[in-house]
Each structure stands twice: as structure tokens, then as C-alpha cells.
Amino acid sequence: MIAYQSHLVIDKTAKQPAYLQLANQMTNLIRGGELRAGQKLLGSRQLALFLNIHRKTVVQAYDELLAQGWLESRAGSGTYVVENLPEMTPQPLADSQKLIINPAKTAGFLFNEAPHLQRPVLLSSFQFHLDDGFPDPRLAPLNELTRAYRSNLLHGNSYVRLGYGDTKGSAWLRRELADYLNETRGLKITLENVLILRGTIMGLYLVSTSLLKKGDNVVVGSLSWAGANMNFMQAGANVLKLSVDEYGPVVEELEQLCKKQPIRLVYLTSHHHYPTTVALRADRRLKLLQLAEEYGFIVFEDDYDYDFHYLSKPLLPLASADRAGMVLYCGSFTKAISPAFRVGYLVGPENVINHLAQLRRIIDRQGDLILENSFAELLQSGVIQRHLRKSLRAYRERRDVFCELLRTTLGNCLDFQVPDGGMAVWTQFDKSIDLALLAEKAEKKDLFFSNGMHHNSPGSALNATRLGFASSTPEELEQCVDILKSVI
Numbered sequence: 001m002i003a004y005q006s007h008l009v010i011d012k013t014a015k016q017p018a019y020l021q022l023a024n025q026m027t028n029l030i031r032g033g034e035l036r037a038g039q040k041l042l043g044s045r046q047l048a049l050f051l052n053i054h055r056k057t058v059v060q061a062y063d064e065l066l067a068q069g070w071l072e073s074r075a076g077s078g079t080y081v082v083e084n085l086p087e088m089t090p091q092p093l094a095d096s097q098k099l100i101i102n103p104a105k106t107a108g109f110l111f112n113e114a115p116h117l118q119r120p121v122l123l124s125s126f127q128f129h130l131d132d133g134f135p136d137p138r139l140a141p142l143n144e145l146t147r148a149y150r151s152n153l154l155h156g157n158s159y160v161r162l163g164y165g166d167t168k169g170s171a172w173l174r175r176e177l178a179d180y181l182n183e184t185r186g187l188k189i190t191l192e193n194v195l196i197l198r199g200t201i202m203g204l205y206l207v208s209t210s211l212l213k214k215g216d217n218v219v220v221g222s223l224s225w226a227g228a229n230m231n232f233m234q235a236g237a238n239v240l241k242l243s244v245d246e247y248g249p250v251v252e253e254l255e256q257l258c259k260k261q262p263i264r265l266v267y268l269t270s271h272h273h274y275p276t277t278v279a280l281r282a283d284r285r286l287k288l289l290q291l292a293e294e295y296g297f298i299v300f301e302d303d304y305d306y307d308f309h310y311l312s313k314p315l316l317p318l319a320s321a322d323r324a325g326m327v328l329y330c331g332s333f334t335k336a337i338s339p340a341f342r343v344g345y346l347v348g349p350e351n352v353i354n355h356l357a358q359l360r361r362i363i364d365r366q367g368d369l370i371l372e373n374s375f376a377e378l379l380q381s382g383v384i385q386r387h388l389r390k391s392l393r394a395y396r397e398r399r400d401v402f403c404e405l406l407r408t409t410l411g412n413c414l415d416f417q418v419p420d421g422g423m424a425v426w427t428q429f430d431k432s433i434d435l436a437l438l439a440e441k442a443e444k445k446d447l448f449f450s451n452g453m454h455h456n457s458p459g460s461a462l463n464a465t466r467l468g469f470a471s472s473t474p475e476e477l478e479q480c481v482d483i484l485k486s487v488i
Helices: 002-007 018-031 044-051 055-068 142-154 171-185 200-211 226-234 251-260 282-295 350-361 369-381 383-410 435-444 474-487
Strands: 071-074 078-081 128-130 194-197 217-221 238-242 265-268 298-302 327-332 344-347 414-416 424-429 447-449 464-468
Touching: 018 055, 044 055, 055 071, 128 464, 128 474, 142 369, 171 194, 171 344, 171 369, 194 200, 194 350, 200 226, 200 265, 200 298, 200 327, 200 344, 200 350, 217 226, 217 251, 226 238, 226 265, 238 251, 251 282, 265 282, 282 298, 369 383, 383 414, 383 424, 383 474, 435 447, 435 474, 447 464, 447 474
Parallel strands: 128 447, 217 238, 217 265, 265 298, 298 327
Antiparallel strands: 071 078, 194 344, 327 344, 414 424, 424 464
């Protein structure tokens, strides 16, 4: 034990108690084989003297190791490393192993990293932003939500309120959502057709994991959301792509695919195609539903910003015209209020909702019941509906201001169509402009926007990106465009 005294170093300035430092270091010596099974340890006084610490510290460390089963105390004899440890003889490291010295950074076991999951997480901390199309949280009804959350947190039966709930989500929210979606989307559903989620990405994961199998064919647009494609690839599906034009995905190509091979699922953002923002034309909608019924494939309709359409009357979702139970309709409050509030929903036939709820249970036992009930209260009282009307007016003004700024200030450098809805403008930059370099230069002036590289298919360079306008005021948008102009 004296020989290993140099391995025991107590830092009296550290936050961790000295006895735990000593216990952890001795545990490492036992694990490493430096202290052998059955070896007698120094007495508490002697070790305290060697380490220049109080004897009570050593006693506490020994007691901790006794409780954990590393040591045993023998009456009248002293303290020993337990006998039943496996023999651990330190082995010299091979040259290839000497680089792996920090287990907190590098695992000792092998695993395969999936390239399709290598997608950076967006954490923008810049003063100005033309993002992917996010809402302005300054418009969110935070005072009303605070009051509703407090009320649901404090009032009612605490055992029920703060306990386990239905895996499908709050019954109150599901009921309010069913009424709201029936009224605004033309659906004909009850609460039994609704599964509450953390967001659309959770709905995609549940559907991909439980309804797809390896080798299934999934169809998306040639320009599509990477988050959806990642889920399909993770499930082992083959991702097939349709051309996208000014009216959305070309459904006629889908019919040809169906004739050649079985299609299991079609993913689309019918209301505002991601990333180009165009709406799927009416005749293509009808054709898609006919094909789904004829060939038996699932339609996953991601309606990520239905509430923000700037024409007099938006098209109803595909789900409203589904008569054969082929459509799974997904949305969330992420774009309506704020990404911080993880409340979304999936609508589908009851048997599918029950099936997906069983899988959800082993991933995330339930959502935030207090938050879900708070949203139910805001829906019931009309707060969310009033917020959406106010936000729609604000975002329409910002869209108009932003598009006019782009046209008058940068019209010779880029091309775009004024979107009928949504929170972003699909912008095609002149081929002479290096979009990646432009984004880097803009960041140095405290402006963030995506360089659009993740929209490129292998071998293609669109030189286009989404410029979000909703999260900035008209004055901020003017500053954003001025920065863009300066870096161009």
C-alpha cells in the first residue's frame, strides 16, 4: 500500500469531498490490479499520516468502499481488498491502444457511425438571422401560457395531475385538438384519432420504426426535408425521389414508380413544400390519394406551417379528403408558437394510433402532461386562435417587407417567388456568388443564414437556400438585407 501512496493525491480545493476523492482513487487502483484481491490496507491513522489528511477522512473513505463491496473488514486484523475479485494484472498497452487514454471521450468498444445521422444541430446565437423559417417568440402568448401552466400545476388532484398519464397524451388536449382540427382543417376525427408527440420529428420516428421494415421503398421529393429522410434511412428503407416543380412533387412520376415496384410510404409537405414553399396543386392532391388507395401505400402529410397562409383561403390538407384511411397527418405548435414548447400531434386511424402509442411508451413514457393541459386550456379559451390571427398579420407584413427589400436591393444577385404562405423565401442566388463563402462573411457581421448545402443532392449545386423572415421585425429585416448587400 505504501508503494502506491504516490497514486493517491487529495485536492483540498476541489468541490468533491476529500473522502470521495480517496475512495474513487482506491477503486481505480483495485480495478487496475495495482491493489490485489485479499491485500491488506494501511490502517486509517497510518494512511492519514502519509497523505497529510485527517484520520476521519480515511475512515469515511474506507466505510464508502466497504459499503460498495470493494473492501472487507476482518475483526482484530484490519481492512482488506475483498477476496472474490477477479485477478486483474495490469497489461502493457499495445501501440495502437496508447492513444486511447481518456474513457470519458472514447469508448473502449466499437460501434458503427451512420453517415445519414451526421447533421449539425442549429444553435444560432447571432443578433440577426434569416433562419429556416422559425416563428418570432416575442409574439408568443407567454403570459397566458404562464398562467395556464401555473394553474394546471397547482390545482386539482395532485396524484392525477402529477402522476403517470395516457401514453397517447392528455385527453383534454386531444379532445381540444380534434375539435380545432375539424374546424380549421376539415377533418372528421375524435380524440381517439390523435397521438400527442414532442414534435413532428417524433412522429416520423414512430412511423418509420413501427410501419417500415428494411428494404421498403419510401418516396420523397427530390428537394425534401433532411430530418424526414434521416428517419427513413435509419429504418433501412430505400429513399426514392420525385421531381419537384413550381406545383410541388410531380405525382405522375409516382404512378410510374408504383407500376415498377411496391411503395410503402410517400412523405410530403403538401401545403408549403419544403424547402421551396410551393403548394401541391389540387389535381395532384386528388391523384395522390387515388394512387394511395389503389397501391396501398401510406401518405405521411407533414403540415408544418398550415396556419400561416397569406391568401384568402388555404387549401385543405390531404387528410381532409382521405376516405380510405391512407393518410397520417402530422403537425406541431413549434412553428405556431415557439420551438421550445415540444407539443405536436399525429392524426390517423384509431388502430394505427394505438399501435404507435405502444411504441412511444418504450421511448418516452409520456409527454409533459402539465404543458399539454396548458395548451388544451389555451385552445379551449381561444388564446392560441387569437395568437395565430395576430401572428398571421405580422408575418404577412414581414413577408411583404422582406420580399420588397430583396427585390429592390438585391434583385440583380438573386431570384425568388413571393411565397403564398410559410415563414421563409426560397432564394436562388446568382451562380457567380459562392453561397458558402457568403454565409461565412455574413456571420462575421453577426448575421446567420444557411448556406443551403444540405439541399444539394449528390452531384448538384443549387446555390439556393431558405431565408426566413418571420422571426425578425421589419426593421431587423432591413438590417439583415443591408448586411447581405455589404458582403455580396
